[in-house]
Amino acid sequence: MTTPLFHSIFRYIRSGKFCRLPALLLLCAGVCIVLTFSLAKQPAWALDKINAEVPEARTVIRGSGLPVPRFVSLKSNVVNMRVGPGHEYPLQWVYVRKNLPLKVISEFDVWRKVVDHEGVTGWVHGQLVSLKRFGVITSSNAKLRADPDAQAAVTAVAEAGVLMEVQYCQGTWCRLSSDIARGWLERSRFWGVLPGETLN
Structure with missing residues (x-):
């Protein structure tokens, strides 16, 4: 059974008033777990994974060949941002706003290191972004x-x-x-x- 908090979170998502959710919060809401905890109450290992330091890549390593930096936009309403350039890295944020602009500041193979308008930085897969400008x-x-x-x-x-x-x-x-x-x-x-x- 879902909770009032669950419903309020997703009403807020649909309203378009914000662009991303902490990965752990969205995961728990998506499976209808009662959201009575905060990130501050998570076990130490969970916080360590989210805040894991990732070695900085050079500007481009086996990248797309496109200029860096450049702007892109999100292709869909749900896009995962990870702490490193690979599916094996933990989720950092989940973006929930199609067409949100991101600035590509580095590339590693098919992954793009990006920063959003609030200064949040992480890695997204190249197939999840578009060259369409917003x-x-x-x-x-x-x-x-x-x-x-x-x-x-x-x-x-x-x-x-x-x-x-x-x-x-x-x-x-x-x-x-x-x-x-x-x-x-x-x-x-x-x-x-x-x-x-x-x-x-």
Whole structure:
């Protein structure tokens, strides 16, 4: 029998208000275990596995041949992040938000070391990410404009955490789009492009 806590967790997931769950918490919720514990109460061996140190890889080792760093996005609503480049490494986080942008900072074979907009770093399999570009709004009341000009008409206002497709960038502005809005936004108001990067 599931618990009220179980239901509240998954209502929050569906709301899109956050992007990832601690791996142990999601595992326990998924099998309907009563979630009355915290990570602080886990046995020492469990915490040691999650926090295990992984030797740093060089920038690219038998990688994809694509530029590093670069931005990618999650292909699905459930993507595992691990502490190292392989299925034998423990889960660190489980992302629950399709199209979330991640920055690839290193590669090892088919694995990508990535960092998200909150600075969380780990490894994901290359097949779980896409080259399709998305950005996550990082400031509240971000005003999208009709043209790349601070005086241009406002076409929409986006809240922090909203995901939008990055269509192209020029100078300090990028054109973003979603199902319900589109317009130009200053790079400083969202996360998902490299400094000085030009997208056509």
